[in-house]
Amino acid sequence: MTAQRHYEKLESESQTIINRLTTIARRISWLRVVIFVATIGVLYTLWHDTMACWIVALIGITTFVAVARYHDRILHQRDIQEARRNFAQARLRVLNGDLSQHPQGEIHIDPMHPFSYDLDLFGRGSLYSMLDSTSTPMGADYLAQWLKSPLLNDAEIIDRQHAIAELSSKHELRSGFHAIGKTIKAENQAKNASTDGETPTFSMPIALKIYSKVAGILFAAVVVMAIMDLIPGMSVLWLFIGNLFVAGLTKRRIDTIHAWLCSTVEELTTRASLFRHIESAQFESAMMQKQQRRFSHAGTSATHLINKLSRHLKSLDQRYNVVGYMLFNGTCQWDILTVGHINKWMKAHGECLEQWRKTLGEVDALCALATYAFENPDYSYPTIDCDHHIIMKAEQMGHQLIARSRRVNNPLPQMGGHSFLIITGANMAGKSTYLRTIGINYLLAMIGAPVAAKSMIFTPTHLFTGLRATDSLADGESYFFAELKRLQTVVKEASSSRPMFILLDEILRGTNSADKQRGSIALVKRLINLPVAGILATHDLALGDLAQEFPENISAYCFEAEIKDDTLTFDYTLHTGVAHNLNAFFLMGKMGIV
Numbered sequence: 001m002t003a004q005r006h007y008e009k010l011e012s013e014s015q016t017i018i019n020r021l022t023t024i025a026r027r028i029s030w031l032r033v034v035i036f037v038a039t040i041g042v043l044y045t046l047w048h049d050t051m052a053c054w055i056v057a058l059i060g061i062t063t064f065v066a067v068a069r070y071h072d073r074i075l076h077q078r079d080i081q082e083a084r085r086n087f088a089q090a091r092l093r094v095l096n097g098d099l100s101q102h103p104q105g106e107i108h109i110d111p112m113h114p115f116s117y118d119l120d121l122f123g124r125g126s127l128y129s130m131l132d133s134t135s136t137p138m139g140a141d142y143l144a145q146w147l148k149s150p151l152l153n154d155a156e157i158i159d160r161q162h163a164i165a166e167l168s169s170k171h172e173l174r175s176g177f178h179a180i181g182k183t184i185k186a187e188n189q190a191k192n193a194s195t196d197g198e199t200p201t202f203s204m205p206i207a208l209k210i211y212s213k214v215a216g217i218l219f220a221a222v223v224v225m226a227i228m229d230l231i232p233g234m235s236v237l238w239l240f241i242g243n244l245f246v247a248g249l250t251k252r253r254i255d256t257i258h259a260w261l262c263s264t265v266e267e268l269t270t271r272a273s274l275f276r277h278i279e280s281a282q283f284e285s286a287m288m289q290k291q292q293r294r295f296s297h298a299g300t301s302a303t304h305l306i307n308k309l310s311r312h313l314k315s316l317d318q319r320y321n322v323v324g325y326m327l328f329n330g331t332c333q334w335d336i337l338t339v340g341h342i343n344k345w346m347k348a349h350g351e352c353l354e355q356w357r358k359t360l361g362e363v364d365a366l367c368a369l370a371t372y373a374f375e376n377p378d379y380s381y382p383t384i385d386c387d388h389h390i391i392m393k394a395e396q397m398g399h400q401l402i403a404r405s406r407r408v409n410n411p412l413p414q415m416g417g418h419s420f421l422i423i424t425g426a427n428m429a430g431k432s433t434y435l436r437t438i439g440i441n442y443l444l445a446m447i448g449a450p451v452a453a454k455s456m457i458f459t460p461t462h463l464f465t466g467l468r469a470t471d472s473l474a475d476g477e478s479y480f481f482a483e484l485k486r487l488q489t490v491v492k493e494a495s496s497s498r499p500m501f502i503l504l505d506e507i508l509r510g511t512n513s514a515d516k517q518r519g520s521i522a523l524v525k526r527l528i529n530l531p532v533a534g535i536l537a538t539h540d541l542a543l544g545d546l547a548q549e550f551p552e553n554i555s556a557y558c559f560e561a562e563i564k565d566d567t568l569t570f571d572y573t574l575h576t577g578v579a580h581n582l583n584a585f586f587l588m589g590k591m592g593i594v
Helices: 003-045 050-095 127-131 137-148 154-168 171-181 186-193 206-227 234-249 251-264 272-280 286-293 302-320 322-332 334-375 431-446 479-495 513-527 541-549 584-590
Strands: 390-397 410-416 420-425 455-458 462-466 500-505 532-538 554-564 567-576
Touching: 003 050, 050 171, 050 206, 050 334, 127 137, 127 334, 137 334, 154 286, 154 334, 171 272, 171 334, 206 234, 206 322, 206 334, 234 251, 234 322, 251 302, 251 334, 272 286, 272 302, 272 334, 286 334, 302 334, 322 334, 390 431, 410 431, 410 532, 410 567, 420 431, 420 513, 420 541, 431 455, 431 462, 431 500, 431 532, 462 479, 479 500, 479 513, 513 532, 513 541, 541 554
Parallel strands: 420 532, 420 554, 462 500, 500 532
Antiparallel strands: 390 410, 390 455, 554 567
16 A cells, blocks of 8 residues: 555544544533533432432532543544544645645754755755654654764664664554654643753652541541531531642642643653553564663553553642542542652652653654655665775665656765765756755665665765855854855864765855866865765866866766757756756846846
8 A cells, every 4th residue: 555545544534533533522521511410400409318419419420520531531532533634634745745834843953064954954845844753842853863963883774774664564553653642732732841840849748648648538437427417517518628728738839740740751641552552562673672672660561650650640630620629639638649649659660751751752753764764665775885885876866855756866876985076067957956865865874764766875974065155244254254164174074084975065156266166176186085975066167177187086977958949958867077068148148137
């Protein structure tokens, strides 16, 4: 089944379930109203029979709470199905080339980064927008970090390749991961963002801890005695009010505890069912088996432990409901009792929270890359050159963000250490796109993802690009000087024996043509004596002649433009040799400029 058909089926199935659950939820809502009204009506009728009133109230409250909890489960199931449907719709938009509604990762845009700004990794219509199907903030952060700091170790890249390949076939796990992650309520996210993250003190005064353990029993005893007319019925009311007063004394402190719990562990507790999927799945890749083992502590599964914490946290959530707060705290000091349970849990397992959060984020990012792999079955996993002789070589390589109907694939001739390609060509012929294509695919190879190529072999090394430079008015820095500083960085790092793969596009644009040519030639001659492999795209045809002077290190290739019958055409195909046709004057004439 193609990715298009898979997502269309997922969208249809989810919508059908949503419609059914909506009908059930509506009926349950009316049932809750009926139970409430009926209970009030019966209590009014039996007002003078104290025992009967208490029995009816107990039955009514118990039934109402049971139905309310069932209603919550139905709504949660509907939320998950809506998230599954939204996931399918989002990925269908990606398949159709529409990234306008997807995360852009603007926070990660950094013009000073070695390559991310030049390769348009972040921003509108970026690679990050296409890849990001994560459902957790941790997963989104890991994905961005992997793109900015790719792996350099062969074994780690291979392990991640195997994990991505394995996850790409586990559709239910990936869509389930995403759906569960998206069910966190918006108000909780806003509340989480407002906390400072400081760990509060969970322990309560010893007197309150002791009283919370007997408060429920005491209240039940008073109710029974009131029903048996052993004490006045008003005793129940006065005890209820007294309990609320005691609860009020700790409200501010428990508010702080509750907010901290929401900001630090709620993302884990809401995804407890996802942990179960990971724990119960059968994985063959070493990386996923390792991640699976990390979801446990002292022989107990993370699912069991998180579910236990989740129950405590949900119990504390009752305080957001005025009726629930008064009912539970007025009868058994619910908040203090629950905080005691949470305190015990944190002492035993709190140290695991950060590990589980990290693992959750890594698996989320892996699922995002696996989704990308599933949607592009014609892409290939590149092979690592174990001898580290080949920096990069590819066949039929294209840019992931160019639609297949318009994409022109090109090879990358084998490049080893100290080798350079000089790419010449006319304006708009495809030089810059070719450099970005190489950079994007090289980067994806280093993070373990498949690449848009029929085949590719590479050696992971430090990637550096100079495809665009920006001036800085704040620093009093011109465009030309900014470019020189970037080139200086390349030379300094390469001179320190740091292997690099560099991509440069039309360097030294801020000076006159003679000076530019002289500087460019000198730079290439300097770089071929350093542990650097690279590609330089230029309009300066004289640089192509370096291939004759240094045939063992430099090769010349070009993108040609053809002017025929007063029409300019491009084939966007890589050719050997130096370009012959230019188009700037022709275009100026066509546009009436000259």
